[in-house]
Amino acid sequence: MKNETPYKPSSGFGMLAIAFLIFAAGVAGLAITRNPYFGILFILFLFMLPGFFVVQPNQSRVLIFFGDYRGTAKENGFFWVNPFFTKKKISLRAHNFDSERVKVNDKLGNPILISVILVWQVEETYKAAFEVNDYTHFVRVQTDAAVRKLANTYAYDNFEDDSEITLRSGMEEVNHDLEGELSERLAIAGIKVIEARIGYLAYAEEIASAMLQRQQATAIVAARYKIVEGAVGMVESALEELNKKQIVDLDEEKKAAMVSNLMVVLCSDKSASPVVNAGTLNH
Incomplete structure (x- = not known):
């Protein structure tokens, strides 16, 4: 399995100066000599423009050259790369995801309504870009699956044995297990779980x-x-x-x-x- 590779692109300001020099040379050549071959400089200028890009703070660009992964640019600034490179933007910022309330059965078979609040961020851009089809959709689906598994592992409440960990009384232990389950599920997409906790918990309306x-x-x-x-x-x-x-x-x-x-x-x-x-x- 391939991992993320840092890539340091060329400075965009230096290449921008070169591009304007080429453009100026083309204009001057056509104005002075009337030679149509100076039009090639205009084509070269236009060819260089797609190579410029900006990386904002906590953003990254995954660089692909005709299907070949060349690296990830994470350094902030204005840069230039080969115009044939495909530049896929992936955010490195923390994302807050509040899942929908889902109806599931707890350990005792009682129907309950539960939702979770998840804070996550991309840690491995290669996995996020190529190991899954859509990493944001992957987070939503896997969070839903983890919530259902968690609900089936614990009872909502236990009226007979106070020592047993339940969803209502053992929040610290339950949230710890939820973080571990989500970390394991989302690792395939290069996603780091910062925090995961139950956001809503109640019995279903019928009971x-x-x-x-x-x-x-x-x-x-x-x-x-x-x-x-x-x-x-x-x-x-x-x-x-x-x-x-x-x-x-x-x-x-x-x-x-x-x-x-x-x-x-x-x-x-x-x-x-x-x-x-x-x-x-x-x-």
């Missing part, structure tokens, strides 16, 4: 409502678990303090009633309504 209810239910259960855990500790602490300070003597039946009342008060999602007991503890 979004059900999954939202599931997430809410999971959050409510987790919150209730914490409330119950804290309430049990508070009840336990209250009974220990009452027993230690001998404020009241409670038998097992009264302890059970007290625990029941405290658990209802502490675990309820509404404020408790106080009831004044006008009798004794036994009534």
